[in-house]
Amino acid sequence: MKVLELQVPPYPLLAAIGHAVWQPGVQHAQRCFEVFDLIICAKGALYMEEDGYNYEVVEGMMLILEPGQIHRGYQPTEVETEVYWIHFKYPSSVAPILKEKTDWKQPLLQQTDQDIEPPSGLIEVPKFAAVDLRTIQPILAEMLDLHHMLTRQRSFELQVLFGQFLLQVQNGMRRSSPQARSYFLSEKVAAYLNQHLDQPFDSGQMERDLLYHFDHLARCLKQYTGMSPLQYRHHQQIEKAKRLLAHSELPLKRIGELCGLHDNNYFIRLFKRQTSLTPGEYRKHHQVYFME
Helix, strand or coil: EEEEEEEEEEEEEEEEEEEEEEECCCCCCCCEEEEEEEEEECCCCEEEEEEEEEEECCCCCCEEEECCCCEEECCCCCCCEEEEEEEEEEECCCCCCEEEEECCCCCCCEEEEEECCCEEEEHHHEEECCCCCCHHHHHHHHHHHHHHHHHHHHHHHHHHHHHHHHHHHHHHHHHHHCCCHHHHHHHHHHHHHHHCCCCCCCCHHHHHHHCEEEEEEEEHHHHHHCCCHHHHHHHHHHEEEEEEHHCCCCCCCHHHCCCCCCCCCHHHHHHHHHHHCCHHHHHHCCCCCCCC
């Protein structure tokens, strides 16, 4: 599947949203926009051509037409057809990438709660794919209502809804992908490990709680994060320790215990291996406040 990969920030911004019901015999005009034109068919079918490629956009399908490309209808509608469209812009200084989507890897970003620069991210939306009308039509209806009575305050609300719409489309694409089962299982494993950081690592208990063999759980997590369950657990334990070191006066041994690292010497060795600092050195450099 081809997807548009949009780096964020900056964020794609909605320019307009519309809705119409076309009667049989209607054919889309030929034109060339300097914005993205996202079309969703809620009923019937419309027939679009862009850059020599024909797309039959039937009920439950979406198509993104790209800026600078001539697009037109290549044949009239044959039945009553309900269409939504969204025109959105993306800063010309950051060109989106049209690429073939082959995996859903989600490596962890290096971040702290003291960062002063926003972390980079991605929005990935399909060029031409099926969408779940049950989840996106209520959002589209709310967006249309706001657009019909737009004010400066409602404009911001409309942009937030557009972001929610893109997330729904992206999540729907994940759910329908061949890797969906392993991807969502990896997310489940990651959440489970985060919820049990302060408890001893027990692969058998994880199997019983998540109802899959540990080896399968480990493969899924590794596939999408690049980490084994133990590596992921250690990473999150050290991240939790960093927060406690910066925001509390708790003794180092107690912090290790709260992170599930009850051997203080092992806690210090693991912390230094991942940060190049001992817990005490990290606290000295990053503590936010001091108690008198």
